Amino acid sequence: MGAVLDLIHKLALNEDSEEMVARVFTATTHSMQEHGFSESPAFECRIAEFERNGAKTIVGIVIFYQTYSSYTSRLGLYIEDLFVEAAARGKGAGRALLQEVARIAQDRACTRVDLAVLSSNPARGFYHRLGFQHRTPFLFYRLTDSSIGSLAEGTSEDSNAFHFRDPEAGGEWLTASVNPPDDGLSELERSDAAIAVVTEFSDCFNARDIQGVEACLQFPHLILSGEKLSTWDGPGAMTAADFDALANGSGWYRSVYHRIDPILTSPRKVHLVVEYSRETRDGFEISRHRNVWTVTFEFGRWGIKQRSY
Known part of the structure; x- marks a missing residue:
């Protein structure tokens, strides 16, 4: 366990200064043993060993734990740490560790494996080559010790009362009073955020990147086409065949957006006039469209809620 903790400490030093690590690194062999090797472990780990002249040396480690997707109702794995000693890099240790995690995910019928990478990490290309995809426009957020306490113990003067309980535990319903959430942005910042989402949508659509579009x-996502209202309850409604049908039916190659103008904004919601044309590969305009889209702030992020055609 000491060798495992040593690798984790080296990873921390790779990401932060010695001063910062000295202040925040509190893991010990005892805490690792308690949390990872008890009857209900909070994490799992695998190590990579290099053998030479009959002696084995630990050169890499991956730490991961199980997650759950409410959209798909399937399990997943989250990689908390992946580290390989500098002298052992480029020899396949990192790939072998990730292959082991992938095999575990496959055996458990997991639908995804997630990890977070520093924007400055030169290994980002390595992850891309293995099939990992950068999920935009998601942003990583965290509550730390003091913030957890402030949120847990906070009170509200708002009169709206919400009742909640653990459906498995039974017992009494609890009551909490909270303020209606706000995005905390000015009208201009709200508009800019909505425009950025539509722009990202356009780029992903033209790249036929279904995951990026979703x-x-x-x-649920609403599409009003004429008088017909369609609802997408979750990811999976769009397929590659949709792009093929659009291309084969009209010669579509890309969509060019000419206007993305906010016409009405309010906390957590922006209505936009979106004007775009569909073009062939050589730039011939097939058709031009002017629609109203609604972008909302939900679950801590901006996203397109409704498209009216």
Whole structure:
């Protein structure tokens, strides 16, 4: 366990200064043993060993734990740490560790494996080559010790009361009073955020990046085409065949957006006039469209809630 903790400490030093690590690094062999090797472990780990002349040396480690997707109702794995000693890099240790996690995910019928990477990490290309995809426009947020306490113990003067309980535990319903959430942005910042989402949607659509398109949407997602209202309850409604049908039916190659203008904003919601044309590969305009889209702030992010055609 000491060798495992040593690798984690080296990873921390790779990401932060010695001063910062000295202040925040509190893991010990005892706490690792308690949390990772008890009857209900909070994490799992695998190590990579290099053998030479009959002696084995630990050169890499991956720490991961199980997650759950409410959209798919399936399990997943989250990689908390991946580290390989500098002298052992480029020899396949990192790939082998991730392959082991992938095999575990496959055996457990997991639908995804997630990890977070520093924007400055040169290994980002390595993850891309293995098939990992950068999920835009998601942002990583965290509550730390003091913030957890402030939120847990906070009170509200708002009169709206919400009742909640653990459905498995039974017992009495509890009551909490909270303020209606706000995005905390000015009207200009709100408009800019909405325009950025539509722009990202356009880029992903033209790249036929289904996951990228879905990441720009809020679910359930509404599409009003003429008088017909369609609802996408979650990811999976769009397929590659949709792009093929559009291309084969009209010669579509890309969509060019000419206007993305906010016409009405309010906390957590922006209505936009979106004007775009569909073009062939050589730039011939097939058709031009002017629609109203609604972008909302839900679950801590902006996304397209409704498109009216």
